[in-house]
Amino acid sequence: MDIRVLKPADIPHVQSTNITNLPENYFMKYYLYHALSWPQLSYVAVDVSRPKKTPYDPPKIVGYVLAKMEEEPVNGIQHGHITSLSVMRTHRRLGLAEKLMRQSQRAMVEMFGAQYVSLHVRMSNIAALRLYRDTLGFEVEKVESKYYADGEDAYSMKMNLNPLREQLEADEDYADEGEEVGDVGKKEKKKEDGEQGKTKRKVKLGRGLGVGELVERNESSKA
Numbered sequence: 001m002d003i004r005v006l007k008p009a010d011i012p013h014v015q016s017t018n019i020t021n022l023p024e025n026y027f028m029k030y031y032l033y034h035a036l037s038w039p040q041l042s043y044v045a046v047d048v049s050r051p052k053k054t055p056y057d058p059p060k061i062v063g064y065v066l067a068k069m070e071e072e073p074v075n076g077i078q079h080g081h082i083t084s085l086s087v088m089r090t091h092r093r094l095g096l097a098e099k100l101m102r103q104s105q106r107a108m109v110e111m112f113g114a115q116y117v118s119l120h121v122r123m124s125n126i127a128a129l130r131l132y133r134d135t136l137g138f139e140v141e142k143v144e145s146k147y148y149a150d151g152e153d154a155y156s157m158k159m160n161l162n163p164l165r166e167q168l169e170a171d172e173d174y175a176d177e178g179e180e181v182g183d184v185g186k187k188e189k190k191k192e193d194g195e196q197g198k199t200k201r202k203v204k205l206g207r208g209l210g211v212g213e214l215v216e217r218n219e220s221s222k223a
């Protein structure tokens, strides 16, 4: 079994898995919108045990999680949202849904600094409720009356992602590839330069200064 990021080419197969498992279905463009806007957040479980008959065999997608970031977060707090999750009957109780959810949550934290993740679930959906509340640690935030098209109420659930962030940061094996970038990188670079006594300053350049002045100078000894 392979759990990997959802690619646009998977969408028709994910859509067919969704139609098989859930009454909440979406247009193809809605899947594409997720895949193009937040390509790191949606995952598929692919059964790779089946030998390929031709090089053009479609992947056998047996589960998926479709996820997004909230576009207009209240109070500016970044958070993710699970749009849809399902696993084919033939592949249930193997831990696939849990793995798909954890992958997506990790990407929400790492890529978008999400503070929490939210979702809706039917009040009658015992399997999903057990997964969200007991296995993953979601909490019920409120009940949304007649949320579903057939009139069923939904639990609106939330999971705090800050413990996951702390766990990732504390993890010794948390890969640190390459040099730091952005503000952190700049701070480190300044420290290094400072230690060697060659702090660089911005030098004014321009025609008015003449050609002779258009040379980078070390001004650290000035003033």
Ligand SMILES: CC(C)(COP(=O)(O)OP(=O)(O)OC[C@H]1O[C@@H](n2cnc3c(N)ncnc32)[C@H](O)[C@@H]1OP(=O)(O)O)[C@@H](O)C(=O)NCCC(=O)NCCS
Pocket: 021, 022, 085, 086, 087, 088, 091, 092, 093, 094, 095, 096, 097, 098, 099, 120, 121, 122, 125, 126, 127, 128, 130, 131, 132, 134, 135
């Ligand atoms: C809900 C669903 C996604 C779970 O997928 P799954 O891959 O079978 O789940 P996992 O194997 O990762 O289960 C993890 C835990 O969730 C709970 N769980 C999952 N299915 C359960 C069930 N039928 N009854 C009770 N608990 C269940 C268990 O605690 C389980 O841990 P355990 O197997 O060690 O006891 C799957 O049943 C499904 O696709 N259902 C139809 C679509 C759906 O309801 N999607 C959710 C919409 S909000």
